[in-house]
Amino acid sequence: MKFYPLKVKDIRIETSDCVSIAFDIPPQYKEVFAFQQGQYLTLKTVINGEEIRRSYSLCTAPAEGDVRVAIKQVTDGKFSTFANQKLRKGDTLDVMPPMGHFFTPLSQTHQKSYVFFAAGSGITPIISNIKAILTTEPQSICTLIYGNQRVSTIIFKEEIEALKNKHLGRFQVFNVLSREKTESDLLHGRLDKNKIAHFLDKIPSILRGDEFFACGPVDMIEAVKETLFAKEIDEKRLHFELFNAPKTSPKKEVLAKTVNSHAQIKLDGLTIDVPIDKGQNILDAAQMVGADLPFACKGGVCCTCRAKLIAGEVEMQANYALTKEEVAQGFILTCQALPKTEKIVVDFDIK
Ligand code: FES
Numbered sequence: 303m304k305f306y307p308l309k310v311k312d313i314r315i316e317t318s319d320c321v322s323i324a325f326d327i328p329p330q331y332k333e334v335f336a337f338q339q340g341q342y343l344t345l346k347t348v349i350n351g352e353e354i355r356r357s358y359s360l361c362t363a364p365a366e367g368d369v370r371v372a373i374k375q376v377t378d379g380k381f382s383t384f385a386n387q388k389l390r391k392g393d394t395l396d397v398m399p400p401m402g403h404f405f406t407p408l409s410q411t412h413q414k415s416y417v418f419f420a421a422g423s424g425i426t427p428i429i430s431n432i433k434a435i436l437t438t439e440p441q442s443i444c445t446l447i448y449g450n451q452r453v454s455t456i457i458f459k460e461e462i463e464a465l466k467n468k469h470l471g472r473f474q475v476f477n478v479l480s481r482e483k484t485e486s487d488l489l490h491g492r493l494d495k496n497k498i499a500h501f502l503d504k505i506p507s508i509l510r511g512d513e514f515f516a517c518g519p520v521d522m523i524e525a526v527k528e529t530l531f532a533k534e535i536d537e538k539r540l541h542f543e544l545f546n547a548p549k550t551s552p553k554k555e556v557l558a559k560t561v562n563s564h565a566q567i568k569l570d571g572l573t574i575d576v577p578i579d580k581g582q583n584i585l586d587a588a589q590m591v592g593a594d595l596p597f598a599c600k601g602g603v604c605c606t607c608r609a610k611l612i613a614g615e616v617e618m619q620a621n622y623a624l625t626k627e628e629v630a631q632g633f634i635l636t637c638q639a640l641p642k643t644e645k646i647v648v649d650f651d652i653k
Contacts, residue, residue: 316458320423337360339435343358419516452481476501493518516542526542584648586637611648614641
């Protein structure tokens with residue numbers, strides 16, 4: 303998966319610390335940048351001499367014809383600060399084609415109920431899904447439970463209101479605020495287990511949802527999962543996407559299982575030989591010999607570094623991105639995978 307140089311077509315200020323950025327897609331890249339709702343782009347640029355990559359979710363639906371991501375500024379975030387303060391219309395960024403599985407196939411004939419939980423900038427892939435559903439499935443309904451600190455930090459506030467008005471009766475929204483007074487108890491606080499359980503009690507129709515989507519920090523995702531599983535919602539009906547997880551060193555028990563290894567890495571039809579030290583992950587080892595493997599978060603979250611393990615065994619330190627099915631098929635996150643056998647073969651070309 304390679305990067306393409308794309309010009310920034312538009313920068314929109316969404317809140318005081320969030321911008322959305324649209325790219326100009328030249329005709330020859332139209333097909334490469336065709337996307338599904340809820341997918342993300344990996345962006346790359348050089349900031350103060352350092353190459354920085356980050357993944358950001360698309361906030362538009364495919365039918366809008368606008369390839370646009372939202373970037374919320376995070377404290378000490380190199381890329382997010384650059385995007386919010388320095389990036390200008392007409393600048394060029396290197397962009398990887400859309401990736402990710404945070405969506406479900408849509409059909410005009412569906413009559414489904416979709417329930418979305420979002421916190422902060424977790425709204426980005428959620429609004430992409432909601433817009434796609436509301437326009438593609440005229441008989442489906444959407445419910446959004448959206449947690450923020452205050453009204454002023456609600457990203458896409460006007461757009462959400464406009465969608466509600468346009469699709470009257472098919473889209474209901476509950477804004478939950480943690481640092482501002484609200485009209486009811488239900489709408490005040492954080493989206494934790496108690497709050498989500500409170501919603502399920504007060505609005506039982508939520509439990510009749512056909513598909514559930516959650517995007518936000520790990521605590522919120524866990525709270526949604528636990529609360530829904532306690533109500534016997536099948537995990538196949540729950541889709542989730544996590545914010546960046548912190549980069550951690552391998553735990554002792556993981557390290558104990560690993561060995562010095564030798565990897566054959568297949569990428570773009572070529573095979574690269576990579577020595578891997580005990581305790582080192584495949585991606586880091588490959589970078590040390592100059593291999594240009596795809597990656598973004600290095601935290602087990604974004605899935606950009608996904609590849610298939612063809613031979614040998616690995617131990618993954620963290621996996622917030624691959625589904626159970628993908629793991630059963632042999633897919634691994636190379637930024638998290640430490641070899642447990644002296645030889646491994648990894649293929650990036652198998653999708
Ligand atoms: S680089 Fe993001 S999961 Fe590996």
